[in-house]
Amino acid sequence: MKRTEPLEFHQPTSLAEATRIMLDGGPGGHFLAGGTDLVIAMKEKGLVPRYVVDLKRIPSLSGIREEDDGGITIGALTTLREVEISPLIVGRYPFLAQSAAEVGSIQIRNRATIGGNMANATPSADVAPALLALDAKAKLAGSGGERSMDLKDFFRGPGQTVAEPGEILTELLIPPRDPRLVGEYIKFSPRDMMDLAYIGVAVTLVLAEADRRCESVAIALGAVSPTPMRAPGAEAVLQGQVLTEELAGEAGRKASEECSPISDVRSSAEYRRAMVRVNTKRALLNAAAGGAPVPWTSRRDRRYA
Numbered sequence: 001m002k003r004t005e006p007l008e009f010h011q012p013t014s015l016a017e018a019t020r021i022m023l024d025g026g027p028g029g030h031f032l033a034g035g036t037d038l039v040i041a042m043k044e045k046g047l048v049p050r051y052v053v054d055l056k057r058i059p060s061l062s063g064i065r066e067e068d069d070g071g072i073t074i075g076a077l078t079t080l081r082e083v084e085i086s087p088l089i090v091g092r093y094p095f096l097a098q099s100a101a102e103v104g105s106i107q108i109r110n111r112a113t114i115g116g117n118m119a120n121a122t123p124s125a126d127v128a129p130a131l132l133a134l135d136a137k138a139k140l141a142g143s144g145g146e147r148s149m150d151l152k153d154f155f156r157g158p159g160q161t162v163a164e165p166g167e168i169l170t171e172l173l174i175p176p177r178d179p180r181l182v183g184e185y186i187k188f189s190p191r192d193m194m195d196l197a198y199i200g201v202a203v204t205l206v207l208a209e210a211d212r213r214c215e216s217v218a219i220a221l222g223a224v225s226p227t228p229m230r231a232p233g234a235e236a237v238l239q240g241q242v243l244t245e246e247l248a249g250e251a252g253r254k255a256s257e258e259c260s261p262i263s264d265v266r267s268s269a270e271y272r273r274a275m276v277r278v279n280t281k282r283a284l285l286n287a288a289a290g291g292a293p294v295p296w297t298s299r300r301d302r303r304y305a
């Protein structure tokens with residue numbers, strides 16, 4: 001790994017100060033959270049920032065809290081390890097905790113933040129599909145004040161978001177959800193650990209108790225399009241219908257048609273499409289089967305079952 005070039009390093013203690021440093025500094029500045037993407041880019045991929053603005057001393061950016069209306073707010077600087085073990089997240093949305101647990105190693109997750117996983121805008125970001133399937137919103141703060149948007153609109157392309165210069169991702173907000181909501185995240189990567197997703201699928205379902213009709217359904221995909229995406233056509237296959245194995249398979253087929261994967265070192269586009277088809281069906285059936293959350297270390301067996 002190469003040594004980084006000399007750079008200016010700033011450690012602001014407020015959002016306003018961080019934004020001001022970035023606007024005054026002009027091009028060539030980068031925000032720093034856990035550094036697990038940024039430092040690798042500097043040491044291995046030739047990125048040479050002119051200056052770095054560390055966000056970790058801004059106290060308001062960390063933590064997970066339940067709002068009065070039942071929504072959940074996750075500060076952008078919250079580490080993925082905190083998301084993985086949070087009693088609130090594990091109890092309410094175990095598949096979101098699971099998606100955080102799928103990132104790298106425990107050492108990486110102790111540094112890596114949920115905001116960095118979104119702001120880096122990698123199509124394969126593991127936490128993005130689960131958040132998209134929960135209809136999460138992204139909150140940004142900059143010189144023009146604060147604004148919120150659907151998380152799906154935050155991503156613009158690989159490595160690109162809609163954040164303006166100096167704008168900071170401050171929070172991810174999960175709106176209040178039906179208490180019957182169940183979900184599942186499947187990361188498909190043949191290696192056991194420390195590999196990026198070949199594809200990722202997250203689903204959420206609210207099923208009618210009487211007949212298992214899908215009152216609401218969300219299907220989100222990672223690593224198969226320029227940005228993490230929802231699959232509205234596949235969702236439409238299930239909406240209002242009784243969930244059966246055949247219909248879950250049909251939704252998987254539709255999802256594989258809707259995505260636009262590329263071929264790269266990990267996988268061909270064709271294989272990715274096939275894995276979306278198989279794993280979307282599997283995620284839907286796993287979610288509907290419910291049961292106690294499965295510890296993430298045991299889940300790889302279940303993935304290939």
Ligand SMILES: Cc1cc2nc3c(=O)[nH]c(=O)nc-3n(C[C@H](O)[C@H](O)[C@H](O)COP(=O)(O)OP(=O)(O)OC[C@H]3O[C@@H](n4cnc5c(N)ncnc54)[C@H](O)[C@@H]3O)c2cc1C
Pocket residue numbers: 030031032033034035036037038039040055076077080102103104105108111112113114115116117118119120124125126127163167168169170194195196197
């Ligand atoms: C060995 C290894 C394994 C990995 N495995 C996985 C994996 O399996 N799955 C996966 O999804 N990722 C993986 N990653 C990538 C990485 O850990 C995650 O994307 C991580 O969540 C990034 O968060 P961070 O806090 O480290 O971001 P940083 O590296 O600090 O920042 C990343 C980018 O986002 C910007 N940024 C960060 N926070 C904000 C903010 N609040 N507002 C605006 N901009 C911001 C930074 O300027 C930078 O451009 C791996 C990385 C390593 C080194």
